[in-house]
Amino acid sequence: MSDDLRELPLRERKKLRTRRALAETALRLFTEHGYDATTLDDLCDAVEVSKRTFFRNYRSKEDVALAADSDLWSAYLDRVAVAKLDGPLLEALRVALNATLEDMDPDWERRFLATRELSESVPVLQSHSLGYCQDTTRAMVETLAGRSGTGVDEPCLRLTVEIFVASWRTACLRWTAQGGQGGRDGLTDLIERTFALLPDALTCTA
Amino acid sequence: MSDDLRELPLRERKKLRTRRALAETALRLFTEHGYDATTLDDLCDAVEVSKRTFFRNYRSKEDVALAADSDLWSAYLDRVAVAKLDGPLLEALRVALNATLEDMDPDWERRFLATRELSESVPVLQSHSLGYCQDTTRAMVETLAGRSGTGVDEPCLRLTVEIFVASWRTACLRWTAQGGQGGRDGLTDLIERTFALLPDALTCTA
DNA sequence: ACAGCTAATGCCACTCAGTGGCACTGTCAC
DNA sequence: GTGACAGTGCCACTGAGTGGCATTAGCTGT
CATH class of the missing domain: 1.10.357.10 (Tetracycline Repressor, domain 2)
Known part of the structure; x- marks a missing residue:
């Protein structure tokens, strides 16, 4: 569960970083501005990924929260x-x-x-x-x-x-x-x- | 809980009938064709009400199910x-x-x-x-x-x-x-x- | 019976979650 | 390098859910 990050192939590392950034940023945005008031577009803008990528990492808005x-x-x-x-x-x-x-x-x-x-x-x-x-x-x-x-x-x-x-x-x-x-x-x-x-x-x- | 229906004003009776028809039809459609495969438009067509009316009776698709x-x-x-x-x-x-x-x-x-x-x-x-x-x-x-x-x-x-x-x-x-x-x-x-x-x-x- | 009031409805346009398809790019293996 | 391919971006689409406004239809009063 801890940072097994450094010994992974680059591709996996990037993927994991995106995953974590999404969860982390989602939690922050949801807490700061409210769950309903935060759209997935907001989240994706903040993390600088496409919405498509979001859904490849999490199955739903609830999931990432x-x-x-x-x-x-x-x-x-x-x-x-x-x-x-x-x-x-x-x-x-x-x-x-x-x-x-x-x-x-x-x-x-x-x-x-x-x-x-x-x-x-x-x-x-x-x-x-x-x-x-x-x-x-x-x-x-x-x-x-x-x-x-x-x-x-x-x-x-x-x-x-x-x-x-x-x-x-x-x-x-x-x-x-x-x-x-x-x-x-x-x-x-x-x-x-x-x-x-x-x-x-x-x-x-x- | 039983049929207190006959002694209500007409307006209330119709409203209740619509409510029940929605729940009843929803259950049938969901069971016959699957929950995801049945859209609210399908349901509303079957009951002959507008989608707006559906949402005045139930808060969500899950609710009616x-x-x-x-x-x-x-x-x-x-x-x-x-x-x-x-x-x-x-x-x-x-x-x-x-x-x-x-x-x-x-x-x-x-x-x-x-x-x-x-x-x-x-x-x-x-x-x-x-x-x-x-x-x-x-x-x-x-x-x-x-x-x-x-x-x-x-x-x-x-x-x-x-x-x-x-x-x-x-x-x-x-x-x-x-x-x-x-x-x-x-x-x-x-x-x-x-x-x-x-x-x-x-x-x-x- | 008729007119006015109002709750309930229908209709339309809109937002947003979630999906499918396809082109593209960066990483890996050779 | 170069080819293969996982992962991504972009775009168009469906379907749930909402807001606004005009219309209908049931309940008054006279």
């Missing part, structure tokens, strides 16, 4: 695919998440916070972001089912993963609400506390 | 707003959901199943549908927080509602996968069984 989300989920999926995951599943998934967070690029944290704030104020981004979560959920269920030999329809497995994602989002929401306080350690801490609340959440009264 | 979802959630929110909700919150929410399902229009079930199938095969609909869930979650948390006097930031409350929605979606997924078998009773049954799995889901091992 949520690049930091995407980075996290794909890193997480990679980790889950190779991790040990012994003991209680929910706990193992949480540990893997913490490890993934620690491994993210130093700059990712800032991008992610900006992305979260944007996502919470723009409905279409929120929906799209939830779509990512759902895709990740599905992929995780498939990976885990394939490994343990049970089918993907095993309701308990799916439910566990859903609860995992729900907890993550709850923790993430609080982290964003407090302005990303404590950086990724703060986030890790919130995650831990949120997961600890789960048994209470099942039984708490109105 | 997910009308059955929206119907359920708004009925559910209405019920939660007035329900007693004593005892364990999660259980009370589930009971209220069952009651809402029973009260839905007889035709709703068919529309809902078609909507779910559509939503699972069209990513943008899935995202949009998750957005509805999220909006409902937020509204529920506000309602419940306002009633019990605690703040909306009460993490346990939000977590409970998130788990509720996650369980609902898991049950719903299975219901759709088995072709809506058993109608809404079948769905109610799946919901009950899914909620019963929750304690296991917290502790199950990989």
